[in-house]
Amino acid sequence: MKKSALQIARAAYQPKLPVTLTGAVKAVEGAPTQSVADQDDIKKLFPNTYGMPELRFEKNPAPAPGKPFNVGVILSGGQAPGGHNVICGLFDGIKKINKDSRLYGFLMGPGGLVDHQYKELTSDIIDEYRNTGGFDIIGSGRTKLEKKEQFDKGLEILKQLDIKALVIIGGDDSNTNAAVLAEYYKNIGAGVQVIGCPKTIDGDLKNEVVEASFGFDTATKVYSELIGNIQRDCFSAKKYWHFIKLMGRSASHIALECALQTQPNVCIISEEVEAKNQTLQDVVDYIAGIVAARAKQGNNFGTVLIPEGLIEFIPAMKSLIAELNDLLAKTPDFAQKTTAEQREFLSANLSKANAETFISLPEGVARQLTLDRDPHGNVQVSLIETEKLLSEMVGRRLAKMKAEGSYDGKFSALHHFFGYEGRCAAPSNFDADYCYALGYNAACLINAGVTGYISSLRNLTKPSVQWLAGGVPISMMFNMERRHGEMKPVIQKALVRLDGTPFQRFAAKRDDWAINTQYVFPGPIQYFGPAEVCDQPTLTLHYEHLD
Ligand code: FBP
Numbered sequence: 402m403k404k405s406a407l408q409i410a411r412a413a414y415q416p417k418l419p420v421t422l423t424g425a426v427k428a429v430e431g432a433p434t435q436s437v438a439d440q441d442d443i444k445k446l447f448p449n450t451y452g453m454p455e456l457r458f459e460k461n462p463a464p465a466p467g468k469p470f471n472v473g474v475i476l477s478g479g480q481a482p483g484g485h486n487v488i489c490g491l492f493d494g495i496k497k498i499n500k501d502s503r504l505y506g507f508l509m510g511p512g513g514l515v516d517h518q519y520k521e522l523t524s525d526i527i528d529e530y531r532n533t534g535g536f537d538i539i540g541s542g543r544t545k546l547e548k549k550e551q552f553d554k555g556l557e558i559l560k561q562l563d564i565k566a567l568v569i570i571g572g573d574d575s576n577t578n579a580a581v582l583a584e585y586y587k588n589i590g591a592g593v594q595v596i597g598c599p600k601t602i603d604g605d606l607k608n609e610v611v612e613a614s615f616g617f618d619t620a621t622k623v624y625s626e627l628i629g630n631i632q633r634d635c636f637s638a639k640k641y642w643h644f645i646k647l648m649g650r651s652a653s654h655i656a657l658e659c660a661l662q663t664q665p666n667v668c669i670i671s672e673e674v675e676a677k678n679q680t681l682q683d684v685v686d687y688i689a690g691i692v693a694a695r696a697k698q699g700n701n702f703g704t705v706l707i708p709e710g711l712i713e714f715i716p717a718m719k720s721l722i723a724e725l726n727d728l729l730a731k732t733p734d735f736a737q738k739t740t741a742e743q744r745e746f747l748s749a750n751l752s753k754a755n756a757e758t759f760i761s762l763p764e765g766v767a768r769q770l771t772l773d774r775d776p777h778g779n780v781q782v783s784l785i786e787t788e789k790l791l792s793e794m795v796g797r798r799l800a801k802m803k804a805e806g807s808y809d810g811k812f813s814a815l816h817h818f819f820g821y822e823g824r825c826a827a828p829s830n831f832d833a834d835y836c837y838a839l840g841y842n843a844a845c846l847i848n849a850g851v852t853g854y855i856s857s858l859r860n861l862t863k864p865s866v867q868w869l870a871g872g873v874p875i876s877m878m879f880n881m882e883r884r885h886g887e888m889k890p891v892i893q894k895a896l897v898r899l900d901g902t903p904f905q906r907f908a909a910k911r912d913d914w915a916i917n918t919q920y921v922f923p924g925p926i927q928y929f930g931p932a933e934v935c936d937q938p939t940l941t942l943h944y945e946h947l948d
Contacts (some may be wrong), residue, residue: 416837419868425464430850431455438880449587450853457871467498470565470831476541478570481616483828483836484532490837494844510542514555534825566594566847572601573892580875583853594852604654610873625662629922644788650819653708661940666703671714672897693845696810836867902944
């Protein structure tokens with residue numbers, strides 16, 4: 402594959418490891434841990450891996466010579482910038498312990514383990530992928546590793562390749578499954594350790610012990626650059642309202658970080674909408690109010706940031722989607738009805754409140770809610786064009802306001818969705834360093850002989866050389882939640898905290914940003930240059946450290 406000039410120059414970048422990891426390390430045990438909630442239930446489910454201590458690495462002045470060992474690695478779920486560097490760090494880490502150690506990548510996600518699809522990652526291959534975006538070195542997939550048969554099938558190939566440890570690079574669900582797998586292998590005496598690494602651009606895998614998931618830094622910088630560019634265009638032409646949907650299936654961390662970076666006129670935070678029990682119409686009225694206020698000053702332009710998961714946080718929409726899922730599952734001939742028949746059927750069969758919500762929706766969105774279903778029959782919420790839904794409804798509201806005499810402006814909307822643009826970008830210096838260190842640190846955890854741990858680096862707002870390296874038992878992040886009708890141990894998803902500093906900073910400024918155009922134009926990610934331009938972590942991370 403032909404390489405760009407940046408790719409060639411970037412290949413030479415040497416990620417900056419925490420000082421502790423630059424030589425041999427020893428693991429120092431902290432106090433035994435507990436899960437964040439439901440301790441008794443989780444202890445029962447993880448008899449072999451519950452309560453293990455946190456680990457901190459320190460320099461080891463007198464290391465014993467390391468024996469060679471083989472490791473397997475899996476990329477799980479959506480792409481996130483820096484995944485390749487986790488693998489490069491892992492490779493360099495195991496080779497540093499012993500040059501004869503070997504790394505095997507399972508192909509296209511967890512399915513590769515179950516189906517025995519793998520390739521050995523040699524130094525020639527690894528060198529091609531240093532500091533690059535993407536997950537294409539081995540591919541990724543969304544197969545869930547959760548059944549005993551999958552674990553047993555996986556063990557066959559792990560044994561065949563003499564693999565001592567499996568590293569799973571994934572989000573909250575994948576790390577939950579990594580802990581279940583670790584417990585199972587320990588219980589049957591399989592002799593295979595399982596180590597997790599925290600990945601997802603969504604930024605919702607974080608807590609007291611995991612400060613950030615990788616990929617969030619780069620992805621939000623890419624989106625902020627694009628939003629900044631749009632804002633400059635919008636400020637130049639002064640004739641469009643830009644409705645910009647941002648990825649982040651559940652939590653609104655991406656939208657919030659981009660708002661802090663770019664200071665748009667409006668940013669909706671799903672968690673706040675839910676907490677205030679707002680309706681879709683409330684959200685529409687809020688945006689329309691700002692459009693009208695800006696129009697009064699002759700400013701018929703602006704930007705609106707919308708988190709991808711918004712729809713599911715609006716209580717009325719949540720209830721409508723839940724009832725539609727049930728109703729349509731019982732109505733196999735629904736797709737054969739004409740549009741008019743479908744609308745009539747739904748109006749007659751939905752509860753009164755849900756029917757009213759349904760009728761209030763623009764036709765395109767109503768169709769997406771009823772026709773575009775996943776293989777389980779559920780609404781594919783991520784396909785709903787929330788940006789169009791909101792702008793259409795704002796347009797209608799403004800027309801009404803015009804008729805009543807409370808608005809006198811022009812409203813012309815353009816729509817954008819930023820998601821995939823950011824997931825495979827070349828990792829920022831932060832993500833390049835963080836990911837490389839996560840992988841390298843995972844090698845140290847393997848060498849320390851532990852299982853059911855997630856690779857952890859802390860002190861992330863400091864320069865990477867000062868980061869603290871260690872490991873945290875995954876079971877420590879668990880609570881019990883209802884999933885598909887059953888109570889399951891899962892890692893708590895981190896949503897935007899309305900009492901946290903990142904949201905509070907935004908909330909304190911948003912009224913000003915709404916009316917007085919205060920756009921910031923962050924520009925593209927810089928890989929070379931002064932540290933204050935190239936090495937800044939996200940504002941979210943920075944403000945969270947003030948909490
Ligand atoms: P992960 O949680 O697996 O990291 O994926 C996050 C994400 O990028 C979401 O923001 C988005 O909703 C989803 O993946 C899209 O998934 P897909 O790649 O399957 O279209």
